[in-house]
């Protein structure tokens with residue numbers, strides 16, 4: 001958790017959000033979901049505009065806390081009153097995690113807590129579960145939704161002006177917004193400038209192979225989930241990939257390497 005924006009920065013951000021969202025209202029969504037995410041908007045041009053304007057606003061500010069990171073994906077996120085749960089997930093792999101880490105800078109535009117569906121994380125789950133995450137690979141914690149939500153996920157309670165920076169590999173979730181006001185947030189997925197951004201693709205016909213594609217911000221403004229990447233270069237493959245679904249006990253054991261306290265929550 002960081003103190004991120006002062007009041008004057010916040011004012012400028014609010015104005016930028018109004019402008020972008022006003023323009024975005026005309027576009028259909030490619031994916032039906034409980035929440036509004038600019039990543040799902042049907043217009044790649046508008047998604048690129050969001051990317052450029054929000055990157056310009058935030059990149060230098062985020063690098064007060066990071067060491068030369070650049071945005072790869074930017075999401076504007078609105079959770080309407082009475083709904084908006086985001087399922088338990090990890091973010092996809094965006095870099096070779098044996099060498100680098102990508103992060104999400106998560107910026108609420110209002111105070112956030114469990115009441116309005118803040119981000120909740122499992123401390124320590126970012127390092128020992130899997131470095132291979134993609135829409136074509138099932139979650140290693142598949143089916144453990146109830147115990148994860150009930151026992152291990154902990155809310156980030158933030159005031160307006162603060163932000164959370166999470167490793168993209170951390171398990172996270174957010175609940176419904178049970179207040180009367182929309183919960184708006186911005187997510188910047190950022191990668192080290194020197195790292196090549198990547199996307200793993202697992203072909204259902206050859207599930208023991210992961211193809212590795214070099215991608216960029218433009219790719220993610222036109223990307224359709226679950227499809228094989230097009231218009232980007234394949235730069236390698238991983239053979240002998242085995243998907244292993246973890247039991248709750250296995251997951252706790254692995255997370256406890258980074259967070260020994262998790263064992264007390266079982």
Ligand SMILES: O=C(O)CCC(=O)C(=O)O
Nearest residue numbers: 077086104106174185187
């Ligand atoms: O804003 C939310 O509720 C969820 C955000 C999220 O999943 C993310 O930042 O990766």
